Amino acid sequence: MTLALVLCGALWVLGWVLGTPHRQRWLAIGAVWFAVLLGFLLLPKGTPFSGEARDWVVLSLIGAGIFGYASFVKRLKSRVKVSDRPVVKAGAFSAAELDRYARHIMLREIGGPGQKALKSAKVLVIGAGGLGSPALLYLAAAGVGVIGIVDDDSVDESNLQRQIIHTDQGIGMPKVFSAERAIKALNRFVEVRPYLRRLTEETAELIGDYDLVLDGSDNFDTRYLVNRIATKAGKPLISGAITQWEGQISVFDPAHGTPCYECIFPDRPAPGMVPTCAEAGVAAPLPGVIGAMMAMEAVKHITGAGQGLRGRLLIHDALYAETRVIGIEKRADCAVCGVRSAG
Numbered sequence: 001m002t003l004a005l006v007l008c009g010a011l012w013v014l015g016w017v018l019g020t021p022h023r024q025r026w027l028a029i030g031a032v033w034f035a036v037l038l039g040f041l042l043l044p045k046g047t048p049f050s051g052e053a054r055d056w057v058v059l060s061l062i063g064a065g066i067f068g069y070a071s072f073v074k075r076l077k078s079r080v081k082v083s084d085r086p087v088v089k090a091g092a093f094s095a096a097e098l099d100r101y102a103r104h105i106m107l108r109e110i111g112g113p114g115q116k117a118l119k120s121a122k123v124l125v126i127g128a129g130g131l132g133s134p135a136l137l138y139l140a141a142a143g144v145g146v147i148g149i150v151d152d153d154s155v156d157e158s159n160l161q162r163q164i165i166h167t168d169q170g171i172g173m174p175k176v177f178s179a180e181r182a183i184k185a186l187n188r189f190v191e192v193r194p195y196l197r198r199l200t201e202e203t204a205e206l207i208g209d210y211d212l213v214l215d216g217s218d219n220f221d222t223r224y225l226v227n228r229i230a231t232k233a234g235k236p237l238i239s240g241a242i243t244q245w246e247g248q249i250s251v252f253d254p255a256h257g258t259p260c261y262e263c264i265f266p267d268r269p270a271p272g273m274v275p276t277c278a279e280a281g282v283a284a285p286l287p288g289v290i291g292a293m294m295a296m297e298a299v300k301h302i303t304g305a306g307q308g309l310r311g312r313l314l315i316h317d318a319l320y321a322e323t324r325v326i327g328i329e330k331r332a333d334c335a336v337c338g339v340r341s342a343g
Contacts, residue, residue, distance in 0.1 A: 092116055097189055101143050107305075114303035115143060119189075121302045122146040124210040126199060126226055128175040129153070130277065130287030131216030131240045131294065133165035138295035139214075140183040144302070146191045147183065148210060151175045152198040162284045198222075204229040212301060214294050215239045218276060220268050227252065227261035231336050237261065238297050238309075240290045244280050245319035247290035250328065251297055251309040254337035258310045259330040263337065286318050 092112070093101070097119075104110045104118075121144050125132050128151040139147055155163075155170045155178050163175075170178035176194035183192050197203050199222055207213055207229045215226045215237060223239065230237040236253040239261055254260045293314070300306050309325075316323045332338050 093119070094189075097143070100187075100189075104142070109305035110299075110303050114305065117302050117304075118143045118299065119145045121212065122148070122210045123212045123214065123298060123302075124148040124150065124207060125214045125216065126150050126222065127216040127218065128163075128165065128179040129159065129216065129218060130162045130242065130282065131291040132179070132214075133163045134288045134291030135214055135216060135240075135295045135298070136165055136179055136183060137186060138292055139298060140187045140190045140192075142295070142299050143187070144190065144298070146193065146210075148193040148195060148206070149176045149179050150195045150197065150199050150203075150206075151179075152196060158278075162282060162287050164288065199225060201225070207235055208233045210235065212298060213237045214298060216291065216294065220274075223261060224268070228336050231255075231260050236301060238294050238301070240294045242282060242286050242290055243274065243277065245283050245286065246315065246317050247286055248313060248315045249290055249293050249297065249309060250313045251301065253310055254330070256310070257330070259328050260334060260337040263331045263334045264313065264328050266331070266334070283318055286316075289316060289318065 093115070098105070101115050104115050105112055107114075123139055123144050123146070125136055125139070125147065128136065128149050132149070132151070136147065136149065151174070153175050155166045155173050155175055157168075157171055159166055159175075160168065160171075165182045166175065166178045167182075170181070174194075174196050176196050180192045180194045183190060195203070195206065199217070204225055207226070213226060213230050213235050215223060217223055217226065223241075227237060227239070230252070231254050234255040236251060236255070237260075238249070238251050240249040241247065250261075250264070252258060252260045252263075254263075293316075297308055300308050311328060312325050313328050314323065314325045330337065
């Protein structure tokens with residue numbers, strides 16, 4: 001038996017030296033093993049080595065069992081990988097994109113189809129400031145194919161405390177171009193469309209060119225305008241707002257039965273009642289928290305993953321580390337999406 005085992009080991013080493021594939025090496029060893037086993041079985045009883053036949057049979061059965069179990073486990077693992085990880089069709093992504101988005105594709109809720117949906121999506125972000133900065137960066141990192149940016153402001157040194165998409169080198173540059181530069185540096189596969197303008201009744205029509213709108217504006221005139229145009233165009237709107245230590249976010253999609261922004265906030269606050277960040281201050285990470293949530297809601301909406309904030313308003317209190325979600329409902333008398341507006 002020892003001689004046969006040494007011979008099998010020698011065959012394996014020789015195959016390794018010659019670069020012979022594993023399959024051929026196992027076939028050669030199997031042939032030797034079978035020949036030795038057959039020889040022992042054919043020996044007449046009473047010969048010196050005939051008693052070893054039983055040992056060879058037992059050893060062969062154990063080896064076959066181990067080999068069969070290993071093959072079964074390997075086949076089972078390969079089947080699990082195929083079923084749990086959606087396969088991206090050849091040609092849909094470059095090799096670099098597959099490597100870049102691998103962590104998304106591994107997620108069952110996103111997978112290959114979800115990543116393709118992100119690549120095909122067009123998202124418009126209103127404002128490249130505190131909320132727009134993290135939202136834009138994460139949309140780009142996630143692989144959203146086309147990202148539009150609307151802002152008429154330029155980068156100021158006071159912005160850099162919280163508007164993380166901009167840098168010292170960008171001071172004085174229009175925010176849309178500063179943001180475009182940062183996005184391109186992060187993901188070369190994303191198309192960026194900068195709009196250096198303030199959103200008005202005349203310019204708001206570009207909302208119709210996009211699948212989804214994120215509103216990170218810092219004034220109520222823009223928020224009500226974006227809501228009205230998005231509702232009219234049937235586009236879902238992810239709206240975020242922050243002040244001092246508190247932020248809120250919701251997904252408004254009246255075309256699919258949810259309330260719109262004006263359903264929840266029908267009356268604009270009186271002047272001075274809701275101070276701006278410049279007037280009241282804001283904690284630096286707060287827009288990062290709410291802006292990242294806006295990007296997360298966008299990814300979920302585009303891919304269909306999980307449960308979004310349709311019909312719910314999330315309120316985050318950073319000072320006391322509390323987050324709560326409340327239900328919100330449509331108003332029949334809403335001037336934008338209610339029965340009165342339809343009539």
